[in-house]
Amino acid sequence: MKHPVDVHVGKRVRHRRWMVGMTQQQLAERVGIKFQQIQKYETGMNRVSASRLWDIADALEVPVSFFFEGLDQSQAPEVANESAPADILTDKEALELVRSYYAMPENQRRRLFELARVLSDAA
Numbered sequence: 001m002k003h004p005v006d007v008h009v010g011k012r013v014r015h016r017r018w019m020v021g022m023t024q025q026q027l028a029e030r031v032g033i034k035f036q037q038i039q040k041y042e043t044g045m046n047r048v049s050a051s052r053l054w055d056i057a058d059a060l061e062v063p064v065s066f067f068f069e070g071l072d073q074s075q076a077p078e079v080a081n082e083s084a085p086a087d088i089l090t091d092k093e094a095l096e097l098v099r100s101y102y103a104m105p106e107n108q109r110r111r112l113f114e115l116a117r118v119l120s121d122a123a
Contacts, residue, residue, distance in 0.1 A: 005071065007044030009053070012067040014042040016060045018095055030059035 017027050017038075024042075028035040031052065040046035041056075048056065057064045101109060 002044040003047070006047050008071050009048055009067045010042040010044040012069070013038075013048070013056060013060070015095065016062055016066065017042075019099055020060060021099075022060070027056070027059055031055045 017024070024035040024038040028038045031038075032055070033052075037046065041048050041052075053064055053067060057066065060066075101112065104112065
């Protein structure tokens with residue numbers, strides 16, 4: 001049976017890998033393992049050892065703590081906003097939107113953010 005923490009860490013690995021535009025194969029090569037092992041980590045089928053998580057964090061250029069962020073929230077029941085999935089990191093459209101957002105110049109990002117805020121208040 002998958003442990004919820006292993007599933008959460010795996011989702012965070014997949015999320016970060018996807019955000020930086022890296023394939024499972026590329027991450028596996030940087031860490032020195034087979035891509036099938038990355039697949040197992042990302043689904044929570046296999047636990048990531050501390051040293052391997054350190055290597056993955058280094059390859060993805062994040063602190064190890066990144067993989068545990070939001071852990072309490074991921075185990076809590078879904079809250080008021082029913083239009084958003086319980087785990088936004090699993091929604092490919094949301095991740096694509098975030099990636100596009102951060103690819104924009106900062107001044108355009110701010111303007112888009114304000115527009116989104118106004119539109120969501122009007123809905």
